[in-house]
Amino acid sequence: MSNLNALVVGVSNYYIPDVVDLPFCMNDVTLMEEALIKGLKVQKQNITTCGKYGDAKTEDFKRALSKVTTIDKNDTLIFYFSGHGATIDGQHYLVFSDGIISTQEIIEHFKEIQAKSKVILLDCCFSGNFSIDETSSFNIEKTVEEFQGEGYAVLSSSNSDQVSYGHPEKPVSVFTSFLCDAFQDKHIVKQGKVSLYDIQRLVSLYLEVWNKRNPDKMQHPVFKANMGGTIFFDVKEYQPYYSTNIYAEYDNYIIYKVEPVHTGLAKRYSFKVILKEPLSLEEIGKISLKIKDQAKNIEVYNNEIAEKRWINKLPNIIWVYFGRDEIDIIKNNYICHTTWVDEKQDKKWWYKVNGKETFILNGVHYNIHPYYEQLRSLNIENTVSKEHLVFKSKDILSRMITLAEKVIKIYNDYKNGEITEEELFEEMDAYIPELDK
Known part of the structure; x- marks a missing residue:
């Protein structure tokens, strides 16, 4: 200690x-x-x-x-x-x-x-x-x-x-x-x-x-x-706020996690769902409606302020994102997502449609992610071993932190009045190629 x-x-x-x-x-x-x-x-x-x-x-x-x-x-x-x-x-x-x-x-x-x-x-x-x-x-x-x-x-x-x-x-x-x-x-x-x-x-x-x-x-x-x-x-005893983790498995889907995205004006949840088998859009819509009903009994928050503001109140907005496996969730790549809003929200805004990627089917608003397959292939092809990832991450982190320390020193020299603004930019120019890598 x-x-x-x-x-x-x-x-x-x-x-x-x-x-x-x-x-x-x-x-x-x-x-x-x-x-x-x-x-x-x-x-x-x-x-x-x-x-x-x-x-x-x-x-x-x-x-x-x-x-x-x-x-x-x-x-x-x-x-x-x-x-x-x-x-x-x-x-x-x-x-x-x-x-x-x-x-x-x-x-x-x-x-x-x-x-x-x-x-x-x-x-x-x-x-x-x-x-x-x-x-x-x-x-x-x-x-x-x-x-x-x-x-x-x-x-x-x-x-x-x-x-x-x-x-x-x-x-x-x-x-x-x-x-x-x-x-x-x-x-x-x-x-x-x-x-x-x-x-x-x-x-x-x-x-x-x-x-x-x-x-x-x-x-x-x-x-x-x-x-x-x-x-x-x-300087002060700190008790971190621990958010509730939600994970639930059903016959044909898994609720992998629920993210609270509340604002001061609305109680909002983002559900991340893994489909256990290929499903039609109609079937995905039914899951979305089921999750919407389940959300009434869920209380997940990022901090005490949000909890005090929204506890025991019904959600105003719910998004449900659908992926095929854990890789999709980790990479934030989804087949589609659905949106539900209550009567207090502007439905014309939230339920916008273009007839292609965004549309309403059986009362459910869909947003299809058109580049899902390409991104999925890219993610799978670029998946490396844990050891390789750790090594590369350390290398990148080392170079980033060392470079950041140099940039901070230059800025402090400027704040201390030891170099002019023109000299600040000149010295920074030397690091731009490294920053662009």
């Missing part, structure tokens, strides 16, 4: 000539601790703090750093820094109470820590002045779950030329205030998880609004990652 660990550093007191104190940074530490605990559900004992009372010397930081370097290889590590940042001879440094440490060296150190996922959050001036390695490549021998979140990401409060500010209405930093709000935002929680991707997007949105309101104190965050996909943080 993986754990979430954090190293939180704030530097308020400085003993370096001409370096002013930053009283709000110790408040940043307290706010960040609370946000990590309440928002990302980090256990308090898994948070190592440096500078809670103002002082954070280089040796204090190194000792704190040594505590978190021994975490498990499946864990996630978050490093947060609030304090002065400085650029000297083109290199960025984090400024501690009594000295400086190269930001790039810290990033390189965190990169080598065995934790699966590392996140570096920098709230200091000129903090966008850093670099990362090239993007991750997906190893075909790994699962997507193993690849997901593996690596490191850096989110800075400003670009390489900008100052980072304290909040004018709160005793904390602007960036930290927005970051902590994002950690605790319930609207970006999906299925009990919140992603690093959504967190950084929300922080960027907050700062975009801030910049419009404060043009003299603009901060453009920089996000760079050498990571498979993103990190998902478990």
